[in-house]
Amino acid sequence: MKLTVVGAGNVGATVAECVARMDIVQNIALVDINEGVAQGKALDLMEAAPIHGFDTVIEGGADYAITxxxxxxxxxxxxxxxPGMSRDDLLAKNAEIVSSVTRSVVDQSPDTTIIVVSNPLDVMTYVAYMESGFPSQRVMGMAGILDTARYRAFLKMELGVSVRDINAMLLGGHGDSMTPLPRFTTVGSQPVTDLIDEARLDEIITRTKKGGGEIVGLMGTSAWYAPGAGAAEMVEAIVKDSKRVLPCAAWVTGQYGLEDMFIGVPVKLGRGGVEEIVELDLNDKETADMKASGEHVREVIGAYENLKAQA
Structure with a gap:
């Protein structure tokens, strides 16, 4: 099995490192417009292999032929x-970048499965889907894993329990419009609503929604450890054909009352990509929240389509 990571910045390098340490693929191609950075990070990772004990071969460069x-x-x-930027502010420039990258990737690997991490996530996944011409099952976005990880991390901080015993699910668009599901959050076998009062839980959910912005405010740039690990978890599920149920941005065709967009939903991930969208039984409030999130994603898709028409 072979993995390509496009973008050798903090997130891309973290994806490559996480997957290499899993030792689940034979080769990783790390591609970046800055050839020296891609080659340098690939070499650095290869030199870490004897310490971590992995045999994955990592190659870096600017030429997509290596992918x-x-x-x-x-x-x-x-x-x-x-600082001060929303994910949507990135729309025009990143749509141009993701379009170009997707065409180059598809040219070299027409049978690949694409995971998008670039922001604004839901719409960049849509861009990759449209540019690739792939079946929707083979294009997806990494968002829900990251959002859920932040939520679980904040719950661990609050309750002082192991993250291994916290099960949670967040749906919807990546960012402020995500849909929290406290009813589906448990600590061990206990509902989180029995352990944290509603007001405090709302504060934790709000912090989760603004989790990316909190890190941008502290560091002056976006997070990379958690996003990189989240993408690596998706790669692992696909490569191992493990059929794990994970929250990802997937193409909906009526599920949750939404269609013709990529939005965060629970999916079964395997060698075929998104092999199934799992539909949870939402209550009226959760359904309304999901609809509102879908409307936000639809607005950004519309903004992208307008930009494309004007180009």
Whole structure:
């Protein structure tokens, strides 16, 4: 199996490192417009192999020829968020970058499965889907895993329990419009609503929604450890054909009352990509929240389509 990671910045390098340490693919191609950065990080990772004990071969460069025959491709290329910027502010420039990257990837690996990490996530996944011409099952976005991980991390901080015992699910668009599901959050066998009062839980959910912005405010740039690990978890599920149920941005065709967009939903991930969308039984409020999130994603898709028409 072979993985390509496009973008050798912080997120892309973290994806490559996480997957290499899993030792689940034979080769990783790390591609970046800055050839020296891609080659340098690939070499640095190879020199870490004897310490971590992995045999994955990592090659870096600017030429997409090194990506040929990739089974999975992770696209992290794009401008990072800066203080004061929303994910949507990145729309025009990153749509141009993701379009170009997708065409180059498909040219070398027509059978690859694409995972998009670039922001604004839901719409960049749509861009990759339209440019690739792939079946929707083979294009997806990494968002829900990251959002859910942040939520679980904040719950761990609050309750002082192991993250392994916290099960949670967040749906909807990536960012402020995500749909929280406290009813589906448990700690061990206990509902989180029995452990944290409603007001405090709302504060934790709000922090989760603004989790990316909180890190941008602290560091002056976007996060990379958690996003990179989230994308690597998706790669692992596909490569191992494990059929894991994970929240990802997937193409909906009526599920949750939404259609013709990529939005965060629980999916079964395997060698075929998104093999099934799992529909949870939402209550009226959760359904309304999901609809509102879908409307936001639809607005940004419309903005992208307008920009494309004007080009």
């Amino acid at each position: 040929k025959g990739s089974d999975v491709t992770v696209i992290t290329a794009g401008l990072p968020r800066k």
